[in-house]
Amino acid sequence: MARTWDDVATRLVAERGDALTRYAYLLTGSVDDAADLVQDALVRTFGTPRFQLDLPRAEAYVRRAILNAVIDRSRREGTWRRVRHLAVAPSVAQSESAGTDERLDLMRRVRSLAPRQAACIVLRYYEDLTVDQVAATLGLSSGAVKRYLSDALRALSSSILASDAATPRPMPTRTEGDHVA
Amino acid sequence: MSPDPMSPDDPMSPDPHDLSEALAHEADAAAQRPVDLDAVLRGSRARRVRRRRAVVGATASVAGLLVVGALAFGVGALTQDAATTAGSIAEDAPVSEGADGAGSAEPDAVAPRDGEQFGDDLLVVGPDSLNRCDAPIAPATDAATGPISVVLVAPAEPVSPGAEGVVLVRIANEGTTTVEGSVRSAPAVTVSDSGKTVWHPSLAVDEDFTPVRLAPGEQIELEGRFAAAACTAADEQGGAIRADLPPLAPGAYELSAVVSFVAAPGAAPMLVVSPTVPVTVG
Known part of the structure; x- marks a missing residue:
């Protein structure tokens, strides 16, 4: 039976929303960044006409979109890292306590x-x-x-x-x- | 954790159990912000509207430069045949209600209008599952209403039960102006018995599209594949069908092809269905 994209989106968020957010969190380490990434990835996925956007495919698209966003961010941060020393004083090196x-x-x-x-x-x-x-x-x-x-x-x-x-x-x-x- | 064939055989690599545990602990420790479904639905609808408006604008600009005859190639004309194009353009609101076919091709019918309900009428159907097991096959697209026509070249030799068959699918420009766009490289070939689907392809994971530019009268050929296997409605699995289907009984069947055509990047694909041709299984 054919379903609307909104139906698929609703089901995906209900059934896999937490898993997607955890995936994004594991890649970014930030709860807020993860939530924003998932939100954007869902909008990108369901904002593009696609055939056969069933649940597994939609989830795969969202995961790819999250990863692409992380890659983009990583590139930007890489650029920032290269010039950071020109803008800010070096931070004190964090020592790893024995109890880390x-x-x-x-x-x-x-x-x-x-x-x-x-x-x-x-x-x-x-x-x-x-x-x-x-x-x-x-x-x-x-x-x-x-x-x-x-x-x-x-x-x-x-x-x-x-x-x-x-x-x-x-x-x-x-x-x-x-x-x- | 299931066995992994890619072990680097490095004794100093982190223990997979430690890795799994660290990941699980980390994921569970943070209080995640729930996804805002309303924002997702609003955002994706707005994005689809923007894409569609861009297509409408671009298409209308081009349409303004074309002769009226060229407009007959408009996508909108194809939308008249809901049965044959249901999957491809079901995402778009109906256009030119009450129009009687080819004569309705006006610039604003080239691409669909935005409807109030846009976003709620997006049927999720692709070329591979336009025809469903046990259901009647989609009728052939009327060649007079679309920019392209699709015909199958009937296989010369019988196909053994359970075997894979290969057919040529010809896509031709029957109009008077050049047609440009892209087609999915793998046409979806359906096997039917007296108009009822007995096999259709499983959902294609990757949709590889081939750019096409067809002058009037020009055609290209794609290769389509099908299986001489029998499916029933019970074998449908959300667009896919079971892989281990029983072979078709020897006899006479029909083949038809569904070609996915995209007129412009970002445009909604449309499905063009070929007439059936006979095929012998045996």
Whole structure:
């Protein structure tokens, strides 16, 4: 049965709105930014004539729109980072207290990844999607998703190693070998 | 967590369990702001209206330069045939109510008008599911009312039950002026039995469009694929159909094609349906 786009939008927000917001939050780290991104992505998705905008496709479009917005923002912030020292005094380096929550630390590292890598990590390890499902959601090939995941894990690993070398503290517990379950 | 084939085999990578836990903890910890549905609906409707006005403006400008005959190619003429174009332009408000067909092609009928109910009348139907299993097939688009016509070249050889068949789909400009736009590269081919759909393509995830520029009388050919398989209404899954359908019984069937044509970027696609051609399964 054919449904109107408004019906699909209403259902998507009701059934997947929270999941989409959490996804955006995991990529941005800001509740407000996440809400704004989801809102914009929904408007973009349903403001464009599309065939067959059923629920799964609409959700995939919204996730892609969120990711694209994060990529755009990342580019802008990258530009800002390059000129920031000309405008503001350098901030005092934050020391990592011994009690720093490793989870928060890991999340900070995830958010410092390239946006596509971070999105693949979130979809794979938070949404528990398979590589193929991540590929379908983000409109990438499975091979590209594997590369993003592999690069992301490697970058996280390097980041953790560098941090461990700089800060004398016990190595985080890791499983042997089968780290990509 | 399901097994992952892309392990980098780096023993220093974060533990996936830690990663999952950190992500879940982080997502759960923050009090998320709920989505403002009203704002989404208002915003998306406004965006659709803007897009449509842009198309109307651009099309009307072009239309002003064309001869009256060229206007007969207008999209609006196709909208008269609700049965054949229901999916493609259902998103647009009805135009030229009471008009009698080709003669109604005026500049403001080239693109649809905005209706008060705009945003509520957007049917979500694509070329792949214009025809639904067990339902009557959409009638062929009247070639006289549209800028392009679509015909199928009947397969010369029978198709084995359950096998995939390939047909040529010809898209021709039957008018007197050049037609420009884009068509979806994969025409949707439907198999029918005495006018009733027995197979149609599943929902296409990616819609790859090919730019076309057809001078009067010019035509292009696309390749269409179909399966000699049998579906019923129970096999419909929101626009898709089950993949493991039983083969069609040997016999005589018909094929028809639905071509999605977009006249201008951002414009609503329209569906053009070909007449049926016979096909033998066996």
